[in-house]
Amino acid sequence: MNFNKNYFEIFDLPVDYAVDLKLLDDRFLDLQKQVHPDRFAAGTDHEKRLAMQWATLVNTANETLRASLPRAIYLLGLRGVELETNPTLPPGFLMEQIDLREQLESIEEGDGNLEELDSFRRKMQQEINEVQAEFKEALDEDIDKAERLVYQLQFLSKLMTSANRLEEKLLDY
Amino acid sequence: MALLQITEPGQAVDPHQRKRAAGIDLGTTNSLIASVRAGVAETLADEQGRHMLPSVVRYTSSGIVVGDEALAEAVNDSMNTVVSVKRLMGRGLKDITTLGDQLPYRFSASESGMPRIETVSGNVTPVEVSAEILRSLVDRASATLAGDLDGVVITVPAYFDDAQRQATKDAARLAGVNILRLLNEPTAAAIAYGLDSGGEGVIAIYDLGGGTFDISLLRLRKGVFEVLATGGNSALGGDDFDRAIAAWIVEQSGYAKPLASEQLRGLLMASRSIKEGLTDNPRIDIDFDRDGVQFKGTLDRATFDDLVAPLIDASIKACLRAVRDAGIELGEIHNVVLVGGSTRVPQVIDKVAEYFGKAPLNTVDPDKVVAVGAAVQANVLVGNKPDDEMLLLDVLPLSLGLETVGGLAEKVISRNTAIPAVRAQEFTTYKDGQTAMLIHVLQGERELVTDCRSLARFELTGIPPMVAGAAKIEVMFNVDADGLLSVSARETSTGTQAGIEVKPSYGLTDEEITSMLQASFEHATKDADQRSLMEARVESGRVIEALGNALAEDGVALLKKSDIQALQQAIEELGRVSEGEDHLAISEGTELLGRASEEFASLRMDAAVRKALAGRNIAEVDKEV
Numbered sequence: 102m103n104f105n106k107n108y109f110e111i112f113d114l115p116v117d118y119a120v121d122l123k124l125l126d127d128r129f130l131d132l133q134k135q136v137h138p139d140r141f142a143a144g145t146d147h148e149k150r151l152a153m154q155w156a157t158l159v160n161t162a163n164e165t166l167r168a169s170l171p172r173a174i175y176l177l178g179l180r181g182v183e184l185e186t187n188p189t190l191p192p193g194f195l196m197e198q199i200d201l202r203e204q205l206e207s208i209e210e211g212d213g214n215l216e217e218l219d220s221f222r223r224k225m226q227q228e229i230n231e232v233q234a235e236f237k238e239a240l241d242e243d244i245d246k247a248e249r250l251v252y253q254l255q256f257l258s259k260l261m262t263s264a265n266r267l268e269e270k271l272l273d274y
Numbered sequence: 275m276a277l278l279q280i281t282e283p284g285q286a287v288d289p290h291q292r293k294r295a296a297g298i299d300l301g302t303t304n305s306l307i308a309s310v311r312a313g314v315a316e317t318l319a320d321e322q323g324r325h326m327l328p329s330v331v332r333y334t335s336s337g338i339v340v341g342d343e344a345l346a347e348a349v350n351d352s353m354n355t356v357v358s359v360k361r362l363m364g365r366g367l368k369d370i371t372t373l374g375d376q377l378p379y380r381f382s383a384s385e386s387g388m389p390r391i392e393t394v395s396g397n398v399t400p401v402e403v404s405a406e407i408l409r410s411l412v413d414r415a416s417a418t419l420a421g422d423l424d425g426v427v428i429t430v431p432a433y434f435d436d437a438q439r440q441a442t443k444d445a446a447r448l449a450g451v452n453i454l455r456l457l458n459e460p461t462a463a464a465i466a467y468g469l470d471s472g473g474e475g476v477i478a479i480y481d482l483g484g485g486t487f488d489i490s491l492l493r494l495r496k497g498v499f500e501v502l503a504t505g506g507n508s509a510l511g512g513d514d515f516d517r518a519i520a521a522w523i524v525e526q527s528g529y530a531k532p533l534a535s536e537q538l539r540g541l542l543m544a545s546r547s548i549k550e551g552l553t554d555n556p557r558i559d560i561d562f563d564r565d566g567v568q569f570k571g572t573l574d575r576a577t578f579d580d581l582v583a584p585l586i587d588a589s590i591k592a593c594l595r596a597v598r599d600a601g602i603e604l605g606e607i608h609n610v611v612l613v614g615g616s617t618r619v620p621q622v623i624d625k626v627a628e629y630f631g632k633a634p635l636n637t638v639d640p641d642k643v644v645a646v647g648a649a650v651q652a653n654v655l656v657g658n659k660p661d662d663e664m665l666l667l668d669v670l671p672l673s674l675g676l677e678t679v680g681g682l683a684e685k686v687i688s689r690n691t692a693i694p695a696v697r698a699q700e701f702t703t704y705k706d707g708q709t710a711m712l713i714h715v716l717q718g719e720r721e722l723v724t725d726c727r728s729l730a731r732f733e734l735t736g737i738p739p740m741v742a743g744a745a746k747i748e749v750m751f752n753v754d755a756d757g758l759l760s761v762s763a764r765e766t767s768t769g770t771q772a773g774i775e776v777k778p779s780y781g782l783t784d785e786e787i788t789s790m791l792q793a794s795f796e797h798a799t800k801d802a803d804q805r806s807l808m809e810a811r812v813e814s815g816r817v818i819e820a821l822g823n824a825l826a827e828d829g830v831a832l833l834k835k836s837d838i839q840a841l842q843q844a845i846e847e848l849g850r851v852s853e854g855e856d857h858l859a860i861s862e863g864t865e866l867l868g869r870a871s872e873e874f875a876s877l878r879m880d881a882a883v884r885k886a887l888a889g890r891n892i893a894e895v896d897k898e899v
């Protein structure tokens with residue numbers, strides 16, 4: 102029993118920031134078909150326990166690799182980098198964040214313009230894409246830089262979540 | 275119509291060994307039981323040919339009556355006739371008083387805070403009432419299938435929280451049935467529908483029943499049903515349509531006094547038949563005169579549509595949220611399936627069609643589709659293996675979290691996370707020398723603790739005294755494949771496993787269940803030792819069979835000859851012990867065999883994982899190792 106495989110190895114994928122999502126998805130389904138507890142409903146207790154552990158691990162691994170931010174954090178972890186809870190960020194980046202947050206607030210306080218929000222989110226997504234591309238480069242060349250970029254991604258993704266919340270509010274979901 | 279035709283593969287189980295399994299739709303209004311027979315999943319009828327069992331239980335001084343006969347007295351004897359008990363499952367007395375005037379019963383609290391309904395034959399909990407409905411269905415199945423059931427799958431609304439699921443499992447235990455799995459109702463419907471159509475893609479299941487509304491989005495791919503998102507409202511259904519009509523009648527009649535319970539029950543029953551009449555007729559004439567409420571007039575469909583529009587709109591809003599949670603576009607949904615009696619209401623069909631942009635399917639009887647899907651799953655789980663390829667991957671319906679400072683809820687596992695799942699959260703002490711910590715487990719989406727459901731409170735004790743902030747306490751949330759939560763905790767800096775006691779906020783304690791079991795007539799007459807012996811034999815038989823099958827499948831490929839022989843001998847030995855009368859010896863032997871086979875089980879699991887990735891069979895893979 103090898104629960105010590107890393108998440109990439111579990112799906113037999115190369116340890117890389119770029120992940121073939123379709124392949125991940127296929128392997129995820131193939132694995133669950135073999136290890137899910139329902140396969141062992143008539144099995145011994147030990148089999149059931151093992152199945153539960155495996156299915157849980159496969160789910161966790163899938164979630165981690167599927168989304169880009171957790172995947173980035175996980176890759177840093179594999180390289181021995183543990184993230185700080187209160188990192189210091191470049192002042193320029195912070196100023197920009199404050200500015201973006203204010204923009205979002207003004208969209209909310211204005212009459213909640215959906216189009217403005219849409220373009221705001223597009224802009225955010227573009228920035229996220231750029232930072233991700235930088236991260237991919239830095240991961241092999243400059244690990245400290247990669248770590249800093251992940252902090253930035255964390256900020257951006259929080260902001261994106263707020264933007265999505267606002268959209269839900271405006272659409273009255 | 276045969277809902278499902280299941281072809282059995284070559285190595286089909288010998289008919290003599292086929293297990294009896296059933297799927298149960300334990301509904302708010304009606305319940306059904308279905309089973310796979312001769313490859314076809316179908317609902318089972320009672321002696322009078324009725325498939326649907328009204329979920330109504332009447333307690334009289336001379337016994338308990340379930341179903342149509344109980345429903346017939348629901349108005350005259352409303353205090354002792356429990357209807358819609360599903361709405362009370364897993365609820366505390368406080369929750370129920372907020373349901374207010376809708377319930378005509380007298381309640382009292384049990385020790386654990388679970389409400390008890392006062393009837394002429396004593397106080398009963400919702401779990402006991404549900405167990406009566408289950409017993410009635412299971413007896414029907416045993417009679418039809420000529421033998422005791424080996425296992426059942428019981429469906430619950432996808433939106434059911436942990437307490438409601440636990441209560442349903444408790445009811446099954448109380449009814450003495452072996453529950454293989456709790457299955458979400460929409461998932462069951464998707465199985466019945468998806469396999470029937472053989473299609474792949476995203477399916478939306480819109481289920482509007484008597485008391486609950488569920489929306490689920492599932493993806494069917496490679497024989498795997500994967501729940502993408504689920505949502506709904508556990509207090510929205512056809513009953514609310516009835517209440518809207520009842521309120522309209524009262525308003526029209528000019529009756530101004532508060533309604534008594536019998537009045538209300540009579541009015542609601544009348545409203546329900548008016549509502550159902552409006553499905554096929556443009557207007558219904560009403561001549562109501564009962565208990566002082568008097569109204570003569572007509573309700574037309576347009577007025578009815580106005581009355582219920584806000585309710586249907588609320589359901590559509592939940593659909594919007596689910597589509598968003600699933601991270602898909604509306605256009606990606608291939609099919610919309612209608613489930614539940616209330617989807618017969620024309621306005622419901624229209625609004626669903628309008629929102630999803632396609633006509634919904636209702637080709638499979640919306641009343642039976644859930645039970646049928648559950649029967650298919652039960653047949654697979656019990657080990658009849660009619661279709662090895664089918665698998666369900668479900669999600670957590672509601673976020674789980676913990677109370678933090680300031681009465682705020684912090685999410686630990688968010689809704690729509692694939693299950694089984696595990697998450698750990700780290701906490702620390704805030705006082706020097708603190709050795710205990712109170713932990714409050716919550717379920718729900720809201721930010722304030724008071725807006726979430728309280729699942730359990732427990733005290734973490736035995737934390738080694740340290741300066742504030744030095745102790746690291748890791749709280750682990752484990753959610754199993756049924757969506758049920760268990761919590762454990764340990765102090766990580768010293769490695770001490772902290773003692774925890776989880777006290778369910780509204781559930782039955784194990785002692786309560788045991789005493790209920792003992793009190794129930796059936797079990798009281800059986801000698802306790804005899805029961806232990808039977809249980810021990812069932813368990814040893816299960817392990818013998820499971821291991822035997824495993825050896826036949828993978829023994830040669832994975833084990834040395836001598837290991838196989840040793841296991842086979844151990845199996846034979848347990849078989850001999852099981853013929854004896856000593857239940858302790860049987861249990862011990864079962865345990866020993868289980869342990870002796872652990873290594874083999876691990877090897878099989880590893881091989882299965884390799885097989886999944888290699889797409890080859892175990893024997894081949896093993897030769898390479």
Ligand SMILES: Nc1ncnc2c1ncn2[C@@H]1O[C@H](COP(=O)(O)OP(=O)(O)O)[C@@H](O)[C@H]1O
Nearest residue numbers: 301302303304483484485512550553614615616
């Ligand atoms: N022809 C009909 N028109 C409108 N509503 C109906 C019709 N038939 C049944 N219903 C309603 O469907 C609800 C019961 O649906 P069901 O799926 O059996 O509920 P549950 O799953 O909650 O037990 C009731 O509110 C009933 O009045």
Ligand SMILES: [Mg+2]
Nearest residue numbers: 301483614644
């Ligand atoms: Mg139903």
